Amino acid sequence: MTKIMNIKLTENWKLRDFNVGEVRDLEVASPEFIDYFWMTTTVPGDIHTTLREKGIIEDPFFGHQDQKCRWVEEKVWWYRTVFSYDSDPQPGEKMELLFEGLDTYATVYLNGVELGSTDNMFISHSFDVTRELNQGKNTLAVKIDPIHVHAGDKIQYYWSGFSKKRIWTRKAQSHFGWDWGPRLVCAGIWKEVHLIKRRHAHLDHVFARTTSIQDQVGIVDVDLCAHAFDRECSYTACVELLEGTERVAEAYVSLDRASGITVDGAITARTLHHSVTLRVIDPKLWWTHDLGTPFLYQLRVTLFADGEPIDTYEQRFGIRKIELMQLDEEGRHAFTFVLNGVKVFAKGANWIPIDSFIATVPDSRYTHLLQMAKAANMNMIRAWGGGIYERDIFFDECDRLGILIWQDFMFACALYPDYNRNFMNNVHREIEQVVTRLRSRTSLALWCGNNENDWLYEALSSSGEITHPFYGEKIYHELMPAVLEQLDPTRTFWPSSPFGGNDHNSRDVGDTHNWQVWHGNNEPRQFGEPQTQDYSVEGISFKRFKSDFTKFASEFGLHAASNRYTLAKNMPDNQFYWDSDEMKYRNKDIHYPKGIMLMEGFTGIPKDIYEYIQFSMLTQAEGLRYGIEHYRRNKPDTSGALFWQFNDCWPGTSWSVIDYYGLPKASYHYARKFFAPVLLCVDHDPNGQLQLWAVNDRREIYEDEAELTIYQMDGTIVYQRAFDVTVEANGKINFANLPEAEVLQQYSPREVVAVLRSKKQMTEEYVLYLRDYKDMDYQEAHIQISVDEVKGHIRLISDRVARMVMIELDAPWVIMDDNFFDLIPGEEKTVHVHHAAAGELPWETLRVTAMNDASIQKLRTEGDVLI
Numbered sequence: 001m002t003k004i005m006n007i008k009l010t011e012n013w014k015l016r017d018f019n020v021g022e023v024r025d026l027e028v029a030s031p032e033f034i035d036y037f038w039m040t041t042t043v044p045g046d047i048h049t050t051l052r053e054k055g056i057i058e059d060p061f062f063g064h065q066d067q068k069c070r071w072v073e074e075k076v077w078w079y080r081t082v083f084s085y086d087s088d089p090q091p092g093e094k095m096e097l098l099f100e101g102l103d104t105y106a107t108v109y110l111n112g113v114e115l116g117s118t119d120n121m122f123i124s125h126s127f128d129v130t131r132e133l134n135q136g137k138n139t140l141a142v143k144i145d146p147i148h149v150h151a152g153d154k155i156q157y158y159w160s161g162f163s164k165k166r167i168w169t170r171k172a173q174s175h176f177g178w179d180w181g182p183r184l185v186c187a188g189i190w191k192e193v194h195l196i197k198r199r200h201a202h203l204d205h206v207f208a209r210t211t212s213i214q215d216q217v218g219i220v221d222v223d224l225c226a227h228a229f230d231r232e233c234s235y236t237a238c239v240e241l242l243e244g245t246e247r248v249a250e251a252y253v254s255l256d257r258a259s260g261i262t263v264d265g266a267i268t269a270r271t272l273h274h275s276v277t278l279r280v281i282d283p284k285l286w287w288t289h290d291l292g293t294p295f296l297y298q299l300r301v302t303l304f305a306d307g308e309p310i311d312t313y314e315q316r317f318g319i320r321k322i323e324l325m326q327l328d329e330e331g332r333h334a335f336t337f338v339l340n341g342v343k344v345f346a347k348g349a350n351w352i353p354i355d356s357f358i359a360t361v362p363d364s365r366y367t368h369l370l371q372m373a374k375a376a377n378m379n380m381i382r383a384w385g386g387g388i389y390e391r392d393i394f395f396d397e398c399d400r401l402g403i404l405i406w407q408d409f410m411f412a413c414a415l416y417p418d419y420n421r422n423f424m425n426n427v428h429r430e431i432e433q434v435v436t437r438l439r440s441r442t443s444l445a446l447w448c449g450n451n452e453n454d455w456l457y458e459a460l461s462s463s464g465e466i467t468h469p470f471y472g473e474k475i476y477h478e479l480m481p482a483v484l485e486q487l488d489p490t491r492t493f494w495p496s497s498p499f500g501g502n503d504h505n506s507r508d509v510g511d512t513h514n515w516q517v518w519h520g521n522n523e524p525r526q527f528g529e530p531q532t533q534d535y536s537v538e539g540i541s542f543k544r545f546k547s548d549f550t551k552f553a554s555e556f557g558l559h560a561a562s563n564r565y566t567l568a569k570n571m572p573d574n575q576f577y578w579d580s581d582e583m584k585y586r587n588k589d590i591h592y593p594k595g596i597m598l599m600e601g602f603t604g605i606p607k608d609i610y611e612y613i614q615f616s617m618l619t620q621a622e623g624l625r626y627g628i629e630h631y632r633r634n635k636p637d638t639s640g641a642l643f644w645q646f647n648d649c650w651p652g653t654s655w656s657v658i659d660y661y662g663l664p665k666a667s668y669h670y671a672r673k674f675f676a677p678v679l680l681c682v683d684h685d686p687n688g689q690l691q692l693w694a695v696n697d698r699r700e701i702y703e704d705e706a707e708l709t710i711y712q713m714d715g716t717i718v719y720q721r722a723f724d725v726t727v728e729a730n731g732k733i734n735f736a737n738l739p740e741a742e743v744l745q746q747y748s749p750r751e752v753v754a755v756l757r758s759k760k761q762m763t764e765e766y767v768l769y770l771r772d773y774k775d776m777d778y779q780e781a782h783i784q785i786s787v788d789e790v791k792g793h794i795r796l797i798s799d800r801v802a803r804m805v806m807i808e809l810d811a812p813w814v815i816m817d818d819n820f821f822d823l824i825p826g827e828e829k830t831v832h833v834h835h836a837a838a839g840e841l842p843w844e845t846l847r848v849t850a851m852n853d854a855s856i857q858k859l860r861t862e863g864d865v866l867i
Contacts, residue, residue, distance in 0.1 A: 301314075408451055
């Protein structure tokens with residue numbers, strides 16, 4: 001096979017800044033320009049990271065140092081490199097320069113020739129350089145303009161959260177700051193640069209999808225599109241579906257259907273297309289990991305010109321059918337994903353960019369974080385609409401791990417100028433390229449037009465805050481559905497999140513964002529009514545989750561501190577205390593007191609930074625558990641719970657369950673339990689009955705013996721009773737209702753703990769306290785610890801109920817199979833610990849505490865400082 005030349009241009013890059021208008025562009029782009037004293041840089045990369053590595057700016061994540069680098073976004077930045085190319089194009093060959101991602105307003109020059117400009121971070125940009133390449137030395141230069149040069153004079157007076165300039169600029173909207181991350185407006189060559197030799201033609205895109213699964217036969221349709229610049233050749237293709245080395249289906253096709261020409265700048269080619277149908281006998285289906293095996297075949301397409309192989313395309317591909325059921329069997333409104341005919345309760349979280357400086361993040365961080373999502377029993381991730389369309393590794397891992405993706409388009413919390421022709425042409429190009437790139441992904445379940453724009457526009461218009469037309473409406477309600485009808489009719493397009501009903505955040509239709517909890521929104525409301533808030537302890541309480549009978553909760557959450565290691569590493573020592581300016585700066589939410597009020601209602605107000613870390617983590621974890629168990633008990637009327645948010649982009653205080661250094665908060669380990677495919681849980685309010693539930697999301701019947709035990713704080717058993725439990729596949733059952741008085745046996749609810757267990761050990765233990773943390777009577781616990789450093793084992797046992805045992809090691813990316821758990825007296829617990837990168841663990845920093853740990857109480861009483 002003819003080897004396609006693809007050279008990655010990653011070496012010898014240099015970087016320098018200029019003031020706007022300081023130099024002539026063609027002078028800097030010229031091969032003769034002297035860049036000897038420029039700094040070296042990395043491509044892919046970004047400017048901030050280079051400056052930080054060179055010591056020109058300080059770490060923007062430490063303290064207030066992000067304020068010191070605001071000047072970076074005001075400069076013009078130039079990249080230059082020199083590379084060698086030593087062969088002449090042969091007849092039928094063309095050379096293409098491909099930038100996978102430029103952030104954002106860039107102009108590209110090769111050997112002093114201006115190839116073109118770009119204005120969209122989210123898409124790739126190609127240039128025909130067949131004639132512009134020199135034999136031998138070539139100089140490639142890229143100019144990056146500051147955003148204000150292009151957007152500074154645009155209309156900026158209508159509504160846009162967090163920043164006005166961002167609405168005109170097709171780049172990650174969160175770069176301008178959000179309520180969980182700092183303003184750090186990146187720029188640079190953020191994805192790879194390639195020099196590619198094309199021969200006669202190339203495959204532009206391949207669209208594979210499962211069209212039916214019935215009678216033990218899977219039907220896979222594959223659309224092929226090639227761009228041919230040599231009109232004299234005859235083009236054919238071979239399409240294969242492989243299981244390992246075995247070919248399970250194959251088809252040959254002639255690409256003789258021309259549909260005009262494609263023009264992209266200086267690149268002109270004939271568009272050739274054809275479709276093939278593959279029949280797979282007894283197919284192995286792709287399932288989410290909780291329902292089965294996410295089996296993947298290998299799809300391979302080979303393009304031939306006059307019998308000569310000239311291009312190949314390969315991808316992993318799963319045979320599956322995914323639908324969104326919006327009316328149930330009785331004709332009632334629903335919002336339920338159906339996979340291979342099975343209703344799915346979507347369990348997961350919202351995903352934001354995993355770093356403020358996304359270009360330099362290694363693929364291994366994606367692999368690790370998504371493995372953590374699977375380990376927490378998540379079967380769906382919502383790729384939120386204010387960040388980026390993620391790298392291929394994100395989709396590769398979700399395909400491999402069996403995690404569905406709810407994919408937002410990148411429009412969030414703003415009005416967008418859909419009246420502007422240039423802006424709309426840019427958006428159109430973005431949507432077409434993104435859909436074409438991602439539509440063959442097995443894990444992709446839904447396209448969503450934006451984040452909260454429809455809901456917030458109507459609500460804020462009703463309250464008088466917005467007085468303008470719904471700018472952006474044409475994007476989500478005209479352009480996107482038209483493009484998707486043409487390019488991907490296989491998936492549901494949902495215009496916005498939330499959307500549906502009389503109020504786009506209606507509990508009766510579509511999906512919802514529950515910000516009654518945390519933000520204190522007063523709901524339900526209807527179109528035309530102002531959106532109001534109740535900023536009080538009761539108004540923001542997570543107890544409000546229980547009044548929410550949504551069809552699908554696609555966003556909701558509560559704050560918690562990052563881990564002590566993460567906070568201490570990024571704050572001056574003299575500011576590492578509760579309520580310091582630096583601690584407040586870690587929190588980008590507008591209404592800072594909400595977190596305090598939330599803790600006031602459940603744990604009480606913390607006295608120091610250590611209590612703040614504990615109290616905020618416990619409140620977040622118990623709050624998410626309270627809401628998600630309620631949603632799961634309400635299945636199938638409620639069919640999904642995607643909390644806000646999974647990860648962090650910097651070391652701050654946010655809604656995330658995993659902090660910036662990959663260290664889980666308490667809620668992550670809670671999630672593994674409350675998202676388990678089979679859940680034993682107790683629905684209980686003070687003085688009310690203990691309602692015992694089993695929820696089964698699996699495709700098999702669940703049969704077990706459950707045992708409820710009530711313990712005193714010293715481990716004495718107060719009450720114990722066993723129950724036979726049988727739950728149909730994908731079902732639920734309330735298998736017992738016990739009065740408080742019966743289980744307490746004259747003891748106070750403040751001095752006992754309830755544990756619901758599977759006697760067959762088919763689920764994890766479920767631990768419940770019958771009153772809020774602040775109202776409990778805990779006893780001081782003494783925890784005995786033994787450590788096997790070689791095996792990475794920590795063994796723990798306590799003489800009293802130990803509330804939220806927290807194990808800490810001063811290192812990032814430490815993995816523990818459990819943490820933030822409760823210890824019942826006399827029961828030994830072994831925790832397995834290792835480092836994500838197989839690195840050494842700093843065992844000398846090991847610290848094990850509980851919220852009622854006797855040693856902690858003693859230290860606090862004596863006023864000692866905990867480090």
